[in-house]
Amino acid sequence: MKPGDKEKTVRAALFLSALSAALILLFIVFFLFKEALPFLSHGDLVGFLTGTVWKPTANVYGAGIFIAGSILTTAGALFIAVPLGVACAVFLSEVAPKKAVNILRPAIELLAGIPSIVYGLFALIVIVGLVQQDLGKLLTGDSLPTGKGILAAALILGVMILPIVISISQDAICAVPRSFREASYALGSTKWQTIQKVILPGAMPGIAAGVILGVGRAIGETMAVVLVLGNVGMIPSNILGIDSRGETLTSAIMLDMSYVPVGSMHYAALFTLGLTLFFMAFALSMASEYLLAKRRRQSKC
Amino acid sequence: MTLLWLSAGSILLILCSIVLYVVYRGSHDLGVEFVLGQPENIWLAGGMLPALIGTLYTVLIALLFATPLGIGAAVHLTQYTKEGRTTKLMRIGSDALNAIPSIVFGLFGLTLFLYYLRMKPSVFAAGLTLGFMILPTIIRTAEVAIKAVPWSEIEGSYALGATKLQTITGVILPTALPGIITGVILGLGRAAGETAPIIWLASFWPPITPLSPADPFNSLTTTLYFLTSEAQNEQYITRAFAVASLLLFMVLVLNYVARALNNRLSANIRR
Numbered sequence: 001m002k003p004g005d006k007e008k009t010v011r012a013a014l015f016l017s018a019l020s021a022a023l024i025l026l027f028i029v030f031f032l033f034k035e036a037l038p039f040l041s042h043g044d045l046v047g048f049l050t051g052t053v054w055k056p057t058a059n060v061y062g063a064g065i066f067i068a069g070s071i072l073t074t075a076g077a078l079f080i081a082v083p084l085g086v087a088c089a090v091f092l093s094e095v096a097p098k099k100a101v102n103i104l105r106p107a108i109e110l111l112a113g114i115p116s117i118v119y120g121l122f123a124l125i126v127i128v129g130l131v132q133q134d135l136g137k138l139l140t141g142d143s144l145p146t147g148k149g150i151l152a153a154a155l156i157l158g159v160m161i162l163p164i165v166i167s168i169s170q171d172a173i174c175a176v177p178r179s180f181r182e183a184s185y186a187l188g189s190t191k192w193q194t195i196q197k198v199i200l201p202g203a204m205p206g207i208a209a210g211v212i213l214g215v216g217r218a219i220g221e222t223m224a225v226v227l228v229l230g231n232v233g234m235i236p237s238n239i240l241g242i243d244s245r246g247e248t249l250t251s252a253i254m255l256d257m258s259y260v261p262v263g264s265m266h267y268a269a270l271f272t273l274g275l276t277l278f279f280m281a282f283a284l285s286m287a288s289e290y291l292l293a294k295r296r297r298q299s300k301c
Numbered sequence: 302m303t304l305l306w307l308s309a310g311s312i313l314l315i316l317c318s319i320v321l322y323v324v325y326r327g328s329h330d331l332g333v334e335f336v337l338g339q340p341e342n343i344w345l346a347g348g349m350l351p352a353l354i355g356t357l358y359t360v361l362i363a364l365l366f367a368t369p370l371g372i373g374a375a376v377h378l379t380q381y382t383k384e385g386r387t388t389k390l391m392r393i394g395s396d397a398l399n400a401i402p403s404i405v406f407g408l409f410g411l412t413l414f415l416y417y418l419r420m421k422p423s424v425f426a427a428g429l430t431l432g433f434m435i436l437p438t439i440i441r442t443a444e445v446a447i448k449a450v451p452w453s454e455i456e457g458s459y460a461l462g463a464t465k466l467q468t469i470t471g472v473i474l475p476t477a478l479p480g481i482i483t484g485v486i487l488g489l490g491r492a493a494g495e496t497a498p499i500i501w502l503a504s505f506w507p508p509i510t511p512l513s514p515a516d517p518f519n520s521l522t523t524t525l526y527f528l529t530s531e532a533q534n535e536q537y538i539t540r541a542f543a544v545a546s547l548l549l550f551m552v553l554v555l556n557y558v559a560r561a562l563n564n565r566l567s568a569n570i571r572r
Binding site: 084107 | 302304305306308309311312313315316319320322323326369370371372373374376377378381382388390391393394395396397398399400401402403404405406407408409411412413416417433436437440464465466490493494495496497500501522525526529530538541542545548549552553555556560
């Protein structure tokens, strides 16, 4: 071996490992497509994406209910995670004394580390019970027929995506230049006015990126949703009760895949659901990266 | 202003109520026997040892796969290239892989290992599936850790006549090590807590203690899922909470270690 050869071999190995993530991604897309192909070449894609009847036994595959289910639960989760997350990010970077930061930071990291199945168990036993018994009695005077549904799913998903919304928003807030804040104070504004009129607008692209990442997480979440959404093939039309149940892309894949015959049309349709999920997650990730890259150019933090 | 304090307080409240409730409901079953004993009666009695071993074994395989690749990728991205079209592709690959829902990894692992490579559901298949999933986490944290190595140390090494490879192995990697380990621990925690990617690869019953990577296995998370979704009575739920407490405890310890290492890293940089 010549002296330069070792350096060359290492170089090649490092290049390959840097490419590995992209290669795995390519492999995943390839396999999803390959398995979905019998369905993709057969049926119409528009009917698949907009259809609202999913009946594999009758060869009817309308994924619209699952797409709607995913979007509705995610939207519900945002109602909780965005106000709470952004407020918490502002608190951490603008208001909190050091002691509070030192308690809150590890707490948020821990919240991010809790396995989704543990969230699911907690939601199934605690939140579903609260919705069915307590909220039911409060609103209708009687307990509800079921506590499962979009409210319970949105509540737990909202908590699950809080950490990512907080951490990205906090980076964005911290990237707002110091001079902006000082100019605002110099003009006589209060802290609250500065937050409202200077910091939040300045941090908006970064906050949006954090929210988009949160949306990606929520859409891709499986275990918690499958336990609390009720898994009924319909679009939730209410916030409470039996009409609030539904099914998402992830829970449909999870539940059907365990019994579907390999190679059947139903099997290919499930991979088409997986492909749909993949492209949604990919688009959301690229959108947030775009927003974050723009911010990185503007300032360093 | 009060609202901001309230929002921070509510996050602490949410965390505490989840952790305390889970541990409280699980405390009945928790103990040495629960962690180190053999299970009986579809996990409803006895201990969780086979599932614990299965989880640790798959995570080990995942780390053996993802750690060298992730560090290699980070070294390449920081030391061997200028930002260009190729690095952009590599970064998009890593970011997109990071964004893929875990259930899609499950579909991929299922088709690749079981249907194409015709393997049995095994520790190896599950470990690699989890390894694909945590690769981006390790790449990104290793990249950040390497970028934090002071220029003066790298230039000092070159000034002493070291080659690029010597500088990487002698200066850059040792200095970045705490940060790299933090990333590996983050990946470890994520791999240990995931359910969806391995749901079709883990077996539920009978209990199996896997010896070779080609053996089938049980895992804590999939067992927890079955106990929860098939729950017929209170006993299932009590058990499920005990397993959840064990998972929470693991996450807690890992988080603490990662945090301690990270603090040491930032102390190093200041010095």
